[in-house]
Amino acid sequence: MLGAMNLAMNLAMNPKADTLVNRCGRRVSVGAEPTALLWLGDILLATLGDGSVRRLSRGTDTALWMAHRGAILSACLHPDRSSIITGGDDGAVQRVTVDGQVEQLGHFGRRWVEHLIASPSSGLIAAAAGREVAIWAKGAAEPSHSYTVGSSVGGLAFDGKGKRLGVAHYNGATLYYASSATGGQVALNWVGSHLACAMSPDGRYFITALQETGLHGWRLPERHDMRMPGYVAKTRSFSWDRRGRWLATGGARSAVLWPFEGKTGPMGRAPLLLAESRHAVVSRVAFHPREDILAIGYDDGAVLLSRPADDGALDVDLTGAPIKALSWNAQGTRLAWGDEDGRIGILDLEARMPLPEARP
Amino acid sequence: MAPAPSIPVTVLTGYLGAGKTTLLNRILSENHGRKYAVIVNEFGEIGIDNDLVVDADEEVFEMNNGCICCTVRGDLIRIIEGLMKRKGGFDAIIIETTGLADPAPVAQTFFVDEEVRARVNLDAIVTVVDCRYVLARLADSHEAEEQIAFADVILLNKTDLVTGEQLQEVRRRIQAINSQARLHETLNCVVPLQEVLERGAFDLDRILKIEPNFLSEDDHEHDDSVASVSLTSSVPLRPERFIPWLQQLTMERGQDILRLKGILAFPAEEQRYVVQGVHMLIQGTYQRDWKPDEPRTSRLVFIGRNLDAAALRQGFEACAVPVS
Numbered sequence: 001m002l003g004a005m006n007l008a009m010n011l012a013m014n015p016k017a018d019t020l021v022n023r024c025g026r027r028v029s030v031g032a033e034p035t036a037l038l039w040l041g042d043i044l045l046a047t048l049g050d051g052s053v054r055r056l057s058r059g060t061d062t063a064l065w066m067a068h069r070g071a072i073l074s075a076c077l078h079p080d081r082s083s084i085i086t087g088g089d090d091g092a093v094q095r096v097t098v099d100g101q102v103e104q105l106g107h108f109g110r111r112w113v114e115h116l117i118a119s120p121s122s123g124l125i126a127a128a129a130g131r132e133v134a135i136w137a138k139g140a141a142e143p144s145h146s147y148t149v150g151s152s153v154g155g156l157a158f159d160g161k162g163k164r165l166g167v168a169h170y171n172g173a174t175l176y177y178a179s180s181a182t183g184g185q186v187a188l189n190w191v192g193s194h195l196a197c198a199m200s201p202d203g204r205y206f207i208t209a210l211q212e213t214g215l216h217g218w219r220l221p222e223r224h225d226m227r228m229p230g231y232v233a234k235t236r237s238f239s240w241d242r243r244g245r246w247l248a249t250g251g252a253r254s255a256v257l258w259p260f261e262g263k264t265g266p267m268g269r270a271p272l273l274l275a276e277s278r279h280a281v282v283s284r285v286a287f288h289p290r291e292d293i294l295a296i297g298y299d300d301g302a303v304l305l306s307r308p309a310d311d312g313a314l315d316v317d318l319t320g321a322p323i324k325a326l327s328w329n330a331q332g333t334r335l336a337w338g339d340e341d342g343r344i345g346i347l348d349l350e351a352r353m354p355l356p357e358a359r360p
Numbered sequence: 361m362a363p364a365p366s367i368p369v370t371v372l373t374g375y376l377g378a379g380k381t382t383l384l385n386r387i388l389s390e391n392h393g394r395k396y397a398v399i400v401n402e403f404g405e406i407g408i409d410n411d412l413v414v415d416a417d418e419e420v421f422e423m424n425n426g427c428i429c430c431t432v433r434g435d436l437i438r439i440i441e442g443l444m445k446r447k448g449g450f451d452a453i454i455i456e457t458t459g460l461a462d463p464a465p466v467a468q469t470f471f472v473d474e475e476v477r478a479r480v481n482l483d484a485i486v487t488v489v490d491c492r493y494v495l496a497r498l499a500d501s502h503e504a505e506e507q508i509a510f511a512d513v514i515l516l517n518k519t520d521l522v523t524g525e526q527l528q529e530v531r532r533r534i535q536a537i538n539s540q541a542r543l544h545e546t547l548n549c550v551v552p553l554q555e556v557l558e559r560g561a562f563d564l565d566r567i568l569k570i571e572p573n574f575l576s577e578d579d580h581e582h583d584d585s586v587a588s589v590s591l592t593s594s595v596p597l598r599p600e601r602f603i604p605w606l607q608q609l610t611m612e613r614g615q616d617i618l619r620l621k622g623i624l625a626f627p628a629e630e631q632r633y634v635v636q637g638v639h640m641l642i643q644g645t646y647q648r649d650w651k652p653d654e655p656r657t658s659r660l661v662f663i664g665r666n667l668d669a670a671a672l673r674q675g676f677e678a679c680a681v682p683v684s
Binding site for chain 2 (some may be wrong): 032033035049050070071072089110111112114132151152167170191192193202210212233234338341342
């Protein structure tokens with residue numbers, strides 16, 4: 001696996017090298033925008049804007065199940081890691097198994113379920129619809145308790161243990177101890193509309209994306225503010241590297257990586273900029289789960305692998321429409337990406353990779 | 361990569377009971393072969409299952425962009441983003457606002473958010489007015505005034521419930537506030553749909569003419585603090601004066617300027633310069649060549665609150681100094 005990756009990275013030096021998807025990947029057209037691409041081992045479940053879940057595994061298997069009436073707006077892996085959870089604009093939260101069984105976990109009436117996260121460490125699930133955040137305790141088949149914030153939820157994030165929950169909203173964010181219906185609320189105030197968010201695995205930093213572009217961060221527990229500007233579009237995607245040292249972000253022409261090692265994290269430090277594009281904005285980022293490799297998707301449909309150590313890059317695909325989902329499987333042997341027009345690509349790094357043809 | 365076709369958005373405003381929902385149901389039930397996504401505040405009054413109906417929360421917030429009057433509708437940004445996942449599911453969007461809504465945050469949402477701008481375009485603001493009560497509403501409600509001031513199309517509804525004389529008074533008052541909107545007298549909001557939908561009222565390419573204000577100079581009766589001020593000049597404007605003047609004006613007085621629209625002639629310039637704006641947000645571009653028989657007259661209209669017509673005229677005329 002490591003050999004394959006290094007070979008792949010070295011191919012980047014060859015300007016004639018074809019995009020990697022043609023060598024050891026495949027493309028599938030599913031006809032609707034993927035909201036998430038979720039791996040169960042080497043089986044991919046794609047949750048789509050037409051309300052369906054598509055299973056894409058080896059060979060020609062393309063099972064399809066309708067999980068929602070309307071669009072799937074949010075989805076994540078179930079904490080059991082053998083099924084997924086989906087939230088729709090029909091107000092439903094569903095659990096979908098790998099063989100297509102659909103079970104309802106909750107319903108929010110006419111409100112849209114726009115955010116869903118789950119933690120395998122704590123077994124908690126959190127879903128947001130409008131101003132309400134519902135929490136499912138480990139193994140619960142219906143919500144255990146819920147919180148209401150002052151305005152619609154912009155994003156949700158758990159720390160690494162799945163205990164601390166951050167809820168981004170207008171004029172800041174609120175932290176909760178998610179297993180408790182009452183305790184541990186902390187208000188993080190900053191004017192503006194706070195959207196997608198991320199919490200460092202150690203729970204010491206909470207970062208939100210702002211409507212006006214740029215990030216705002218808080219160092220915890222002191223609640224020191226951090227401004228992280230320099231973006232041209234709203235940041236929609238965050239990814240921590242496997243050691244929690246870097247936070248990769250979208251919303252600029254490069255992938256922007258903020259350093260989080262040391263006592264003060266990114267305060268007073270410049271970010272690392274990777275894989276700058278001349279004409280596109282980074283829409284999705286996903287760190288490899290086991291190596292220092294970052295997958296990057298752009299709003300022109302480009303997908304590439306980037307090596308932070310030397311900014312080496314390898315072209316994976318160019319789909320032609322904004323990349324909306326990008327994810328590695330847990331072993332890091334497969335990468336999936338999907339664009340707004342419903343084109344999904346899968347890279348299989350275990351597949352045998354033919355060498356470039358020798359030229360006379 | 362070819363840009364995705366932009367989806368038109370029609371905003372329906374009007375005071376409670378004026379007939380917004382009647383108009384909405386007419387639009388949806390007519391056999392036009394188009395599918396609408398409808399964003400509503402009071403769900404349950406729409407009797408059509410065919411179309412996609414979404415609840416809005418009317419969450420108005422300020423942008424942190426240094427522009428004090430720049431408020432947007434956060435819920436609309438989210439809803440439009442969510443709707444875009446259903447590609448091909450609808451052809452156009454209609455937003456029904458509550459009776460007490462100020463149209464500015466709705467309009468500004470379509471100028472300020474880049475992602476919304478890339479996908480959809482504000483087509484027109486349509487205001488439904490109840491002829492019986494509109495004069496009373498204008499006296500006691502800020503919002504009723506703003507809804508008329510912002511409109512591109514106004515339906516004078518329930519004309520059967522007023523006398524001809526009362527209707528004339530309603531028309532006069534409305535035109536004093538907004539000299540540019542198209543007025544239609546209706547019963548039960550019966551109006552050809554092409555008069556309401558896909559008007560391109562915010563499209564710079566479709567600003568074709570500016571209606572001269574029908575009021576003569578000394579006819580101004582200041583019943584309302586919101587009024588239209590029309591300026592014209594047959595002497596070409598000097599862009600190096602006009603552009604900074606307009607920028608300064610909208611920066612200083614943007615809170616009071618609800619809408620503005622202009623077609624301008626610059627010296628030795630073959631093309632018409634068109635400009636339009638909502639509060640502090642202005643857009644301008646060269647549009648097309650002046651036609652040979654078209655008088656090169658510059659026209660600029662402000663619709664706003666407590667506008668100082670004399671000062672505006674003076675500022676405008678100072679841009680029209682002939683090049684010596």
